[in-house]
Amino acid sequence: MSDELDPRPEDLKQRVWESIQRDELPPRDDRGRMRVVMNNLVLHLHPSKVAKPTLKFTYTWGLGGLALLLVLLLAITGVMLMFVYTPSPETAYQDMLRLQTEVWFGQLIRNLHHWSGNLLVVVAFLHLLRVFFTGGFRTPREFNWILGIILLLLVIGANFTGYLLPWDQLAYWAVTVGSSLLSYIPLIGEGLRSFLLGGPEVGAATLTNFYGLHVAIIPLALMGIVSFHIWRVRKDTLTVPHKLDGTVDGAPDGGQIEKVTTLPHLVSRELVFALVMTGAILLWSLWVNAPLEAAANPDHSPNPAKAAWYFMGLQELLLHFHPVFGAIIIPALGLGALVILPYQHFDLSAEGIWFRSRKGRRMALLAVLAALVAVPLLVLLDEYVLDLPGMLPSLPTIISNGWLPLAALALLLIGYYDMMKRVFKATACETRQSVFVLLVTAFIVLTIIGVAFRGEGMALMLPWEVL
Numbered sequence: 001m002s003d004e005l006d007p008r009p010e011d012l013k014q015r016v017w018e019s020i021q022r023d024e025l026p027p028r029d030d031r032g033r034m035r036v037v038m039n040n041l042v043l044h045l046h047p048s049k050v051a052k053p054t055l056k057f058t059y060t061w062g063l064g065g066l067a068l069l070l071v072l073l074l075a076i077t078g079v080m081l082m083f084v085y086t087p088s089p090e091t092a093y094q095d096m097l098r099l100q101t102e103v104w105f106g107q108l109i110r111n112l113h114h115w116s117g118n119l120l121v122v123v124a125f126l127h128l129l130r131v132f133f134t135g136g137f138r139t140p141r142e143f144n145w146i147l148g149i150i151l152l153l154l155v156i157g158a159n160f161t162g163y164l165l166p167w168d169q170l171a172y173w174a175v176t177v178g179s180s181l182l183s184y185i186p187l188i189g190e191g192l193r194s195f196l197l198g199g200p201e202v203g204a205a206t207l208t209n210f211y212g213l214h215v216a217i218i219p220l221a222l223m224g225i226v227s228f229h230i231w232r233v234r235k236d237t238l239t240v241p242h243k244l245d246g247t248v249d250g251a252p253d254g255g256q257i258e259k260v261t262t263l264p265h266l267v268s269r270e271l272v273f274a275l276v277m278t279g280a281i282l283l284w285s286l287w288v289n290a291p292l293e294a295a296a297n298p299d300h301s302p303n304p305a306k307a308a309w310y311f312m313g314l315q316e317l318l319l320h321f322h323p324v325f326g327a328i329i330i331p332a333l334g335l336g337a338l339v340i341l342p343y344q345h346f347d348l349s350a351e352g353i354w355f356r357s358r359k360g361r362r363m364a365l366l367a368v369l370a371a372l373v374a375v376p377l378l379v380l381l382d383e384y385v386l387d388l389p390g391m392l393p394s395l396p397t398i399i400s401n402g403w404l405p406l407a408a409l410a411l412l413l414i415g416y417y418d419m420m421k422r423v424f425k426a427t428a429c430e431t432r433q434s435v436f437v438l439l440v441t442a443f444i445v446l447t448i449i450g451v452a453f454r455g456e457g458m459a460l461m462l463p464w465e466v467l
Ligand code: HEM
Pocket: 060, 062, 063, 064, 065, 067, 068, 071, 124, 125, 127, 128, 131, 134, 135, 136, 137, 141, 144, 145, 146, 147, 148, 149, 151, 152, 155, 226, 229, 230, 233, 237, 238, 239
């Protein structure tokens, strides 16, 4: 082709720009702007303009973005780990040792993967709370909330399947305890457990199954649903933070909310946040090693044998309820409540206001205090005083230790709901929020008791006796 017909521009800056943008620098008119949007990767993820108040960090705390960053970090470090790891009981543990001693930066890559995975569970949960407390799940975002719940379950599934791969004592017994929860599902529980484990107990087939789930099936599902989730955030737009009086920063009289272009206002903030967080995770991983105990020994169970920390709330419930209730009915009720939550009737005017109103904030605080006092008291009562199956020997334990305590707790909750509504003259929306805070705090307290206050034989102990 002769030089005159070569369509490439002479100017190097222009050529570099076009190679990235897939287009010449467009004129600054409406059609030009549209062309930029269509040909720009960032603007496929974000709208071209966002409401200025949504840039405020203390509205989202960057939690959704941080979850995304962690998913990416996990994918990169996970692929690196795959170069060194073979999922077989003969080699898995040796690979871990080799990774830590012989492979360049092997320990660091493992630490990054381990800590990012654990942090992702916490961050996804905190992001769920942020969305709940700012009313981000209401119309038109109900389905994105459901996608979020699926993402949280996938994140927990990814963590649980990855837990087994080092094939040390911690991994082996945490998965043995965790998977035993499945066997309490009536009729199909045992079958489901054997299917997942590839046999009656954790062994070579379990390692192969978990490896497949951990490196292929769950990540593929996670990536697909995360893309869908973020596309929906772009289409539905992010909720706009409002002040307690219902006004928006920059538009106090209810006028037009100021908008700014995504590039550079939002993207520059996202880049700085991503760099700072990557730096923090890197520093932590340089400093704190991921745990690795002795090689797995199926003949020697540690005492106590605990599940992974994010299942300790459930394991604690199992100590107080009939297994079908602790492992299945109560978690299923919690999950069901989360799924139907966005389809309830809600006060739309409170959208974007943290905790809905001043009253909502006071009621939430009260709920935290109530759970902090009531849950440890109930645990102590059940541990040292109350023995329902012993007191009611004629009843089957599923009634004395299942239906009865559940009914008592349900009555307490209804009483709490009624009292809150009447004492505070609150709306249904504020009262439901208070119940939600009570239950979430209760679950967190149960998890802390399970992790830090349960020692040998799962007896209650002080943390320094447990560790
Ligand atoms: C891997 C896990 C997740 C990723 C990567 C992710 C990513 C994001 C991002 C980037 C945003 C926009 C920025 C922000 O709100 O911080 C967002 C918003 C949102 N997320 Fe998630 N998310 C995840 C899990 C969840 C969970 C567990 C839920 C709830 C059950 C959820 C529900 C929502 C909703 C409803 C919005 C819109 C909120 C609004 O407009 O105020 N997400 N998510």
